[in-house]
Amino acid sequence: MSVPQIEIQLIAAIVAAACALPGVFLVLRRMALMSDAISHAILLGIVLAFFVIQDLASPFLVLAAAATGVLTVALVEALTRTGLVKEDAAIGLVFPVLFSVGVILISRYAGNVHLDTDAVLLGELAFAPFDRFEIFGADIGPLSVYVMGGILLANLLFIVLFYKELKLATFDAGLAAALGFSPVLIHYGLMTLVSITAVGAFNAVGSILVVALMVAPPAAAYLLTNNLGRMIIFSVLIGVASAIGGYWAAHALDTSIAGSMATTAGLLFVLTFLLAPERGIAAIARRRNRQRWHFALRMLTVHLFNHEGMPEAAEECRVDHLHDHISWAPDFAQRVVRYAERRNAVVEEDGLLTLTDEGRSIAREAIVE
Amino acid sequence: MDLVQLFEELLFDYTLRTVALGSAILGVVSGVLGAFAVLRRQSLLGDAISHTALPGIALAFMITGSKEPIVLIAGAILAGWVGTLFVMSVINSTRIKSDCALGLVLSVFFGFGLVLLTFIQRQPEATQAGLDKFLFGQAAALMEKDVLTMALLGAAALTVLLLLWKEFKLLSFDPEYAATIGLPVRYLDVLLTTLLVIAIVLGLQTVGVVLMSAMVVAPAAAARQWTDRLGIMVALSALFGALAGVSGAVISSTTARLPTGPTIVLCVSALVGFSMLFAPARGMVWKWLRQARNRRTLVAEAVLCDLYELSLQHNRKDHAHAPAVLKAMNVLRAGVSRSLRELKSRGWVAATAEGSWFLTPEGRAEASRLIIEREGDGS
Numbered sequence: 218m219s220v221p222q223i224e225i226q227l228i229a230a231i232v233a234a235a236c237a238l239p240g241v242f243l244v245l246r247r248m249a250l251m252s253d254a255i256s257h258a259i260l261l262g263i264v265l266a267f268f269v270i271q272d273l274a275s276p277f278l279v280l281a282a283a284a285t286g287v288l289t290v291a292l293v294e295a296l297t298r299t300g301l302v303k304e305d306a307a308i309g310l311v312f313p314v315l316f317s318v319g320v321i322l323i324s325r326y327a328g329n330v331h332l333d334t335d336a337v338l339l340g341e342l343a344f345a346p347f348d349r350f351e352i353f354g355a356d357i358g359p360l361s362v363y364v365m366g367g368i369l370l371a372n373l374l375f376i377v378l379f380y381k382e383l384k385l386a387t388f389d390a391g392l393a394a395a396l397g398f399s400p401v402l403i404h405y406g407l408m409t410l411v412s413i414t415a416v417g418a419f420n421a422v423g424s425i426l427v428v429a430l431m432v433a434p435p436a437a438a439y440l441l442t443n444n445l446g447r448m449i450i451f452s453v454l455i456g457v458a459s460a461i462g463g464y465w466a467a468h469a470l471d472t473s474i475a476g477s478m479a480t481t482a483g484l485l486f487v488l489t490f491l492l493a494p495e496r497g498i499a500a501i502a503r504r505r506n507r508q509r510w511h512f513a514l515r516m517l518t519v520h521l522f523n524h525e526g527m528p529e530a531a532e533e534c535r536v537d538h539l540h541d542h543i544s545w546a547p548d549f550a551q552r553v554v555r556y557a558e559r560r561n562a563v564v565e566e567d568g569l570l571t572l573t574d575e576g577r578s579i580a581r582e583a584i585v586e
Numbered sequence: 587m588d589l590v591q592l593f594e595e596l597l598f599d600y601t602l603r604t605v606a607l608g609s610a611i612l613g614v615v616s617g618v619l620g621a622f623a624v625l626r627r628q629s630l631l632g633d634a635i636s637h638t639a640l641p642g643i644a645l646a647f648m649i650t651g652s653k654e655p656i657v658l659i660a661g662a663i664l665a666g667w668v669g670t671l672f673v674m675s676v677i678n679s680t681r682i683k684s685d686c687a688l689g690l691v692l693s694v695f696f697g698f699g700l701v702l703l704t705f706i707q708r709q710p711e712a713t714q715a716g717l718d719k720f721l722f723g724q725a726a727a728l729m730e731k732d733v734l735t736m737a738l739l740g741a742a743a744l745t746v747l748l749l750l751w752k753e754f755k756l757l758s759f760d761p762e763y764a765a766t767i768g769l770p771v772r773y774l775d776v777l778l779t780t781l782l783v784i785a786i787v788l789g790l791q792t793v794g795v796v797l798m799s800a801m802v803v804a805p806a807a808a809a810r811q812w813t814d815r816l817g818i819m820v821a822l823s824a825l826f827g828a829l830a831g832v833s834g835a836v837i838s839s840t841t842a843r844l845p846t847g848p849t850i851v852l853c854v855s856a857l858v859g860f861s862m863l864f865a866p867a868r869g870m871v872w873k874w875l876r877q878a879r880n881r882r883t884l885v886a887e888a889v890l891c892d893l894y895e896l897s898l899q900h901n902r903k904d905h906a907h908a909p910a911v912l913k914a915m916n917v918l919r920a921g922v923s924r925s926l927r928e929l930k931s932r933g934w935v936a937a938t939a940e941g942s943w944f945l946t947p948e949g950r951a952e953a954s955r956l957i958i959e960r961e962g963d964g965s
Contacts, residue, residue, distance in 0.1 A: 244682075249689040250630055257796075299870060301862050302807050306629040310807055313800035314855045317848030320722065324843050425637070425700075429693035436686050473704035479697020486690060496680055 224346040226464050228361045229478060232418045233430050233456035235369040238376055239410045240431035241452050244439060245387050250305075251290065251408070252431040254312035256415040256424040258289040260319035263419060268326075276364060279416045286412025287405065289315060342464075342474040345421045361421050368417040372410055376449070379403065384445055422475045429479035430456055437489040440496045455485055513553045515583040516543055518562055521572045522580035534570045592836070601726060605839050608728040608736055609831030609850070612789040612801065615740040617827025618747065619785040620802035621809060621820045622778060625758045630685070631670070631779070632802030634692040636786045636795050638669030640699025643720055643790070644706060655735045659787055666783040669695050696795070723794030723847035725835035736788045743784045746777070754778055755816055792835060794847035801827060804854040811865035830854035886925040887956055888916060890934060893945050894953035906942035 243249050262285030266278040289311055296307040350360040376383065385393040386403040393400050415427045422430070438451035462485075463478030470477070491498050520543060524533040532538065539550040554570065557563045562576035572580065595602045623632055639662035646661025647653060669691045676687040719727055747754065756764040757774050765771045782802070789798050809822035834850030863871050892915045896907050913922045926943055929935040934949030945953065 244686045247683050247685050249683075249686040250633075253633065253689055253692065299862070301811060301868060301870070303624075303627055303629070305627055306624050306803050306807050309629040309633060309799055309803035310855065310858060313797050313804075313851045317797060317800075317851040317855075320845055320848045321852075324845050425693050425696045428689055429697050432686060432689040433694060436682055436690050439682060439686075440680060467701070470701070470705060471708055472702075473700045476697040476700030476704065479694050480701055483690070483694030483698065486694070490676065490680065498679060501679065 221346045222468075224359050224362070225342055225474070226461055228345050228359060228365060228421055229342060229460035229464055229474070230457045231362065231365045231369055232421050233434070233460035233478070234453045235365055235372055235414050236418060236427060236430035237434045237452040237456035238369075238372040238449065239407060239414055240456075241435040241438070241445075241449050242383060242387055242407055243411065243431060244435040245445075246407075249432045249436075250308055251293075252411055252415065253428050254289055254293065254308050255286040255408070255412050256419070256427040257312045258315040258319075259283065259286045259412060259416050259419065260424065261285050261315045261322070262288075262319075263416060264319045264322045276367070279364065279368075279413060282416040282419075283409065283412035285315065286415060287409055290405070290408045342421055365417050365421065368414055372414060375406065375410055379406070383407070422478065426475040426479045429482050430459070433479075433482035433486045434459065437486045440489050440493040456482070459485055510553075510556055513545075513549075514557050514560060514562060515579060517553055517557055517570075518572060518576045518580035519583050521563065521570055522577060522584075525572060525577075531569065536565065536568050536570060601839065602836065604728050604730055604733055605725045605835045606832045608733040609725060609792055609835035610828045611733065611736045611740050612792050613805065613827030613829065613831030614824040615736075615743060615785045615827075616789050616798075616801040617805035617809070617823040617825070618744060618820050619778075619782045620804075620806040620827070621816075621823040622754060622758055623782055623802055624806035624810065625816075628779075628782075629803045630688055630799070631673070632782065632786055633799035634673065634688040635666045635670060635783050636790065636798035637692040637699075638665050638695040639663075639787055639790055640720065640795050641665050641695055641702055642668075642699075644699055644702035648702065648706060655732045655791070659735060659739065662787040662790060663783055665695065666787060667780065670779055670783065699795075719794075720790050721794050721796060722845045723790070723792045723797070723850075725792045725846040725850075726839040728792060732791060739784055740788055743781045747781060750774070750777070758816075792831070792846060793850055794845075797847040797851045800851045800854060801831070804851070804858050805830065808854070808858040808861040811861040811868045826854065826857050830857055882921065882925070882928070885916070885921040886928050889922055889925040890929055890945075890949060890953045891957060892916065893935060893943065894950065894957065897945055897950070906938045906940075906944040908942050912943070 240249075240252070243252055259282050262282030263278065265285075266281035270278045270281070272278065292311045293304070293307045296302060296311060297304045302310065345361045346359040348360045349356050350358055350363050382393070382398050382403055385396070385398060386400045390400045393403070411431070414431075415424070418427045418430070434452040434455035435448065437455050438448045441451050442448050459482035460478050463481035464474055466481060467474040467477035489497065492500075494500055517539070520539075521534055524530045527533075533542065536550060536554055537547070539545050539553075540547050543550075545553065554563065554565060557576070558565065560575070561573055562579055564571050564573060597603065620632065623629060642661040642663070642665025643658045644661075645665070646658050650657050673684070673687045673691050676682050676690070677684050753764070753769055753774055756769065757771060757778065761771055761775075764774070786798050786802060789801055793801055805823040805827035806819070808826050809819045812822055813819050830850055830853040834853040835846055837853075838844040838846040838849040861869075863869055866872065889912055892912055893907065895915075896911070897905060909922060909926065912926070916922050926935060926937075929949065930937065934946055934952055935943050936946050937943050
């Protein structure tokens with residue numbers, strides 16, 4: 218690995234971790250699409266700040282542009298409060314306007330400086346190491362590492378310091394308000410973090426990828442655990458894995474690093490969606506299947522138990538009679554009987570079924586329930 | 587360029603006519619289907635669908651090597667469909683909520699589209715030129731066959747919508763009732779979403795992936811302010827969509843370095859702003875005016891009652907009081923002088939030569955009526 222390669226991966230990993238932290242709370246608070254709105258709207262802030270500061274990686278630009286993100290949140294809320302449009306429509310109305318103004322400003326006035334829509338929208342991580350951070354003339358690494366590292370630290374600090382408040386405001390806003398924590402303050406604090414993170418990451422990875430890194434890893438982590446602390450840790454790990462895996466995939470295919478990171482994050486989500494231990498599709502299917510067989514076993518034992526020792530038992534307790542009585546298809550009835558035999562619940566002799574002690578206790582349990 | 591000249595060019599200039607027609611079709615179709623999306627609170631589904639179209643376009647090009655509009659549109663529709671189904675299955679089978687699923691699909695599909703686009707661009711025999719116009723749209727590059735494709739697909743979508751108008755209306759306002767009377771709600775839902783996918787994909791070439799969602803939300807949000815009837819709302823939404831589409835596309839294709847998508851979005855957003863401010867009944871300007879008028883009436887009534895109170899404390903019925911006294915008594919502490927002028931014009935109060943005020947007999951009657959009315963309300 219060459220030095221720029223290591224540096225790119227370092228930046229990607231820091232960006233992913235920085236995005237995953239506030240992303241967890243966005244997902245839990247059902248505001249994931251706010252990241253979409255903010256990451257688009259800050260384009261306007263970036264353009265305006267760029268006209269003044271003339272340096273895309275400057276920390277001042279990050280702060281100035283982040284103000285647009287918070288403005289977006291405030292605008293969406295103001296628009297919703299008029300009662301004229303619903304919240305989802307308000308989001309869909311606000312950010313396209315701000316984004317459009319940003320795009321038009323870029324294409325009209327910034328055509329020949331280092332700021333074009335593609336770079337801002339799509340990001341170009343490969344160029345990130347070119348902007349160096351120098352102290353007293355000594356090169357101490359890419360500027361992005363320091364800017365994004367600072368943002369990551371800020372996010373971490375906010376979450377550690379206000380963990381209790383965030384948790385409460387996220388899961389029970391009413392109780393938080395009643396106890397005197399201001400949910401509004403927490404809300405805007407979080408939105409400020411999202412905005413700052415989005416602006417910082419913009420330069421390195423582009424606006425759409427910011428959304429991917431804020432939403433996909435927490436969504437996957439949400440399927441893996443019920444514990445907030447663990448969800449945060451899993452999100453960061455999945456984010457960093459997407460960043461590094463995405464980098465190497467892009468390297469192999471010679472394609473966009475940002476897009477490849479988003480794709481990897483998506484694939485990791487799909488993997489979790491399918492295979493998560495409790496909430497994955499496979500686990501759900503397995504559980505349903507087990508329940509289906511278990512239910513059939515109980516049906517069978519209860520049916521046999523009811524007719525046990527009765528005069529009609531010789532008729533009712535035949536395997537081929539199950540079709541008429543419980544309306545099971547003949548082959549399904551056969552499979553249920555095999556399953557019940559494996560469980561030592563029944564014994565079959567010349568097509569006649571007899572309950573074992575084990576089978577009787579299953580039936581009694583089912584009847585009591 | 588003056589209006590007559592513009593009108594002539596719209597009729598006779600090939601580029602401008604194509605651009606205007608294409609944008610009008612896009613505006614009508616997305617306006618109509620957007621109305622349903624907004625009413626069903628699916629405004630942001632449009633955002634997700636338009637982003638998912640990007641990998642569809644890229645894949646269609648990679649597989650067929652063709653840039654025919656119908657091929658790319660087919661790819662986009664297919665990808666939009668896959669994305670929508672993925673959103674639905676994630677929401678239905680996990681605890682993940684719709685906002686998260688939409689954000690996920692939107693960004694991941696877009697990222698994947700980006701991977702494919704960059705991949706195509708870096709092929710040595712690259713003939714991708716024109717694929718990246720799908721990002722922000724390029725109305726000036728519309729050709730007659732694009733417009734023809736848009737018109738045919740759009741007409742098909744609108745026909746289906748009209749044929750199932752009653753069903754879709756019920757689905758949008760009361761899906762439970764629709765299910766109770768035996769309508770196949772799930773199929774209708776999928777069908778309506780498919781129509782939305784078609785509407786969005788039609789606009790991608792003109793407005794672009796990133797901003798197409800605004801064409802779904804904004805015309806409908808504007809139309810909603812003017813009416814409470816679905817039919818009128820849909821018609822207005824189509825009209826607004828077309829108006830914004832044509833004006834935005836024409837402005838951008840006659841001005842250098844003005845990307846189409848953003849220009850159309852600003853036009854349609856201006857319509858939304860105008861509607862929210864000035865639409866009768868719901869407009870905010872009328873609401874503010876109403877509030878101001880109510881506030882004025884309240885202050886005037888309060889001043890009248892204050893004068894009445896004061897007059898009860900004095901034997902002479904025309905005992906006059908300085909405005910300062912009234913201002914001190916007034917709860918809202920504002921608008922006393924104006925209220926006095928207004929009350930005077932109604933003949934309820936009169937001023938003495940020194941500028942003090944007293945009640946006229948009519949004013950006394952009015953004030954006692956008001957006080958009785960209020961006490962009646964209070965009890």
